[in-house]
Amino acid sequence: MPLIRRLAIIGVGLIGGSLARVLREKGEVDEVVGIGRGEANLKKAVELGVIDSYSLDPVAGVVGADMVFIATPVCSIAGMVDKIAPGLGQGCIVTDGGSVKGEIVAPCEGIMPDGTFFVGGHPIAGTENSGVEASFSTLYQGKRCILTPTDRTDREALAKVARMWELAGSEVVEMDVEKHDHVVAAISHLPHMVAYSLVNAVGSYDRFAESILKYSAGGFRDFTRIASSDPAMWRDIALMNRGAVLEMMDYFQEHLGRLRKLVDAGDGDGLHDFFLSSKKSRDAIL
Numbered sequence: 001m002p003l004i005r006r007l008a009i010i011g012v013g014l015i016g017g018s019l020a021r022v023l024r025e026k027g028e029v030d031e032v033v034g035i036g037r038g039e040a041n042l043k044k045a046v047e048l049g050v051i052d053s054y055s056l057d058p059v060a061g062v063v064g065a066d067m068v069f070i071a072t073p074v075c076s077i078a079g080m081v082d083k084i085a086p087g088l089g090q091g092c093i094v095t096d097g098g099s100v101k102g103e104i105v106a107p108c109e110g111i112m113p114d115g116t117f118f119v120g121g122h123p124i125a126g127t128e129n130s131g132v133e134a135s136f137s138t139l140y141q142g143k144r145c146i147l148t149p150t151d152r153t154d155r156e157a158l159a160k161v162a163r164m165w166e167l168a169g170s171e172v173v174e175m176d177v178e179k180h181d182h183v184v185a186a187i188s189h190l191p192h193m194v195a196y197s198l199v200n201a202v203g204s205y206d207r208f209a210e211s212i213l214k215y216s217a218g219g220f221r222d223f224t225r226i227a228s229s230d231p232a233m234w235r236d237i238a239l240m241n242r243g244a245v246l247e248m249m250d251y252f253q254e255h256l257g258r259l260r261k262l263v264d265a266g267d268g269d270g271l272h273d274f275f276l277s278s279k280k281s282r283d284a285i286l
């Protein structure tokens with residue numbers, strides 16, 4: 001028997017579309033309803049076989065769903081839960097894939113009607129591309145998915161959401177909201193801030209009468225791939241995880257400052273130690 005009878009995906013883009021694809025491919029869902037604002041995108045999702053049907057009305061779209069996955073921009077998730085609340089049936093589980101949890105989980109828990117359940121989630125998997133056409137069924141394979149249960153989280157609902165992500169190929173990790181937002185600020189949000197800044201800095205460097213970006217080789221390109229990510233998505237993440245992002249940017253600046261001092265001092269041993277300790281950590285990432 002499939003894990004999910006009727007799955008409603010709100011926001012059928014990279015993240016929502018990829019989850020729908022893998023669960024359908026594995027036969028773990030009977031029916032997928034897409035919910036969104038753009039009819040052309042939802043029609044495309046039907047054509048691509050990502051969803052069976054769609055609704056432009058979120059309340060109508062979630063009626064009869066046993067699982068609702070919200071994969072819209074982080075700023076819209078709590079408002080969306082508020083909107084769909086009247087359509088949720090008894091026993092329905094609502095979960096999300098938003099990159100920030102602090103400003104999402106508590107408000108959502110407060111909104112859920114009696115007999116329905118909210119579980120905060122975040123697949124640590126993605127690409128720099130957006131939209132349903134960029135979605136693919138193996139996106140979550142071998143990746144981690146963080147769930148952020150609280151004292152109010154229903155244990156059965158948590159177990160079902162965890163099972164869903166395991167079936168999608170991910171290793172599920174539980175973490176509290178505060179830790180989640182700091183961990184992702186470090187391993188995901190900071191790298192995006194640095195990549196965007198690096199491309200802006202090098203791209204606007206005007207000492208020579210031409211843009212020097214065209215001379216970039218593998219290192220620059222590997223390092224800055226994520227600067228091609230959706231600017232609106234990253235604006236929302238920076239706004240919603242402001243405190244932790246600022247903390248990590250300051251922390252990073254200290255490290256860059258230490259490196260600057262070593263270069264300035266011509267301290268070869270210090271530079272070697274700095275690079276060696278970084279290389280050891282990078283080589284050990286699993």
Ligand SMILES: NC(=O)C1=CN([C@@H]2O[C@H](COP(=O)(O)OP(=O)(O)OC[C@H]3O[C@@H](n4cnc5c(N)ncnc54)[C@H](O)[C@@H]3O)[C@@H](O)[C@H]2O)C=CC1
Pocket residue numbers: 010011012013014015016035036037038041071072073074076097098099100122123124125126127128129130131132230233237
């Ligand atoms: N892109 C990535 O690599 C990752 C993104 N996330 C999170 O997943 C969520 C979705 O991101 P993506 O799938 O990359 O974005 P996307 O742009 O590919 O898809 C988002 C979809 O939501 C729709 N949408 C936007 N606002 C809406 C609203 N108010 N009501 C209904 N539909 C709306 C858009 O039309 C689009 O179809 C975001 O919260 C993001 O932070 C999480 C992990 C990785």
Ligand SMILES: O=C(O)C(=O)Cc1ccc(O)cc1
Pocket residue numbers: 098099123124125126127128188226
């Ligand atoms: O493209 C990449 O490598 C990413 O880092 C994708 C990503 C973006 C946002 C998230 O919340 C999680 C993963």
